[in-house]
């Protein structure tokens with residue numbers, strides 16, 4: 001799953017199953033239709049970090065191939081991979097076994113299963129949150145850095161700062177002296193920073209309640225909903241996955257306004273003859289306990305969360 005901000009070319013990858021790098025090469029239908037948009041941001045050189053939720057193969061088997069392709073495509077910048085124990089040795093062993101030598105960039109592994117883990121760059125602050133699965137599994141909470149606002153024109157006028165060079169100097173972060181001799185600092189006239197958008201992207205988990213504290217201030221929760229309740233009753237709890245209802249209940253308690261259900265079992269189809277086997281059964285089960293907006297993940301689906309916190313599927 002990929003996460004990106006409009007303002008930046010950087011993007012972040014959460015989990016890397018087999019086939020991830022092939023998916024990155026496939027142009028989406030809208031790119032094919034409008035060639036001016038063919039400039040794909042999701043290149044391996046724009047990749048700013050990888051976050052792995054747990055060591056199961058469907059979440060990590062794409063890593064060695066993706067890393068090798070990045071080096072063949074000329075990446076030189078170090079690549080940060082935040083992951084629980086086991087992922088670094090899997091990657092390093094795979095590369096060694098394949099006789100990959102002289103990698104042109106460094107792999108910077110950070111253990112996300114250790115207390116106090118956090119990742120920070122110019123776009124996001126990321127923390128990890130422990131989940132419940134057959135192996136140690138984590139969710140990542142991506143908090144966008146607060147947005148620095150433009151200057152408050154009413155304040156500037158009230159303080160008697162004339163338009164022109166002085167406004168420009170303040171905008172550039174310099175203090176100025178107004179015509180009546182007062183020193184005015186940029187912080188005096190800047191609008192308060194707008195809080196950033198926040199999303200949690202979870203790994204496999206059978207206790208979504210574990211995320212309730214982390215859900216504070218979260219706009220979008222991306223969480224697995226492998227089964228519906230009737231199917232979980234049939235297959236039993238041993239796989240340690242969530243139902244749509246469990247996710248809906250936790251998100252309602254946590255005060256999240258949007259959820260995207262993912263990791264949906266292959267037994268549910270988009271076009272099924274009976275409702276119980278359709279992906280819509282998951283939506284309706286979650287919606288029966290959740291008052292916010294529910295979306296269903298599928299390959300190449302893409303959503304935008306605007307600054308007014310409206311979540312829209314991109315066509």
Ligand SMILES: [Zn+2]
Nearest residue numbers: 054056133204
């Ligand atoms: Zn798993």
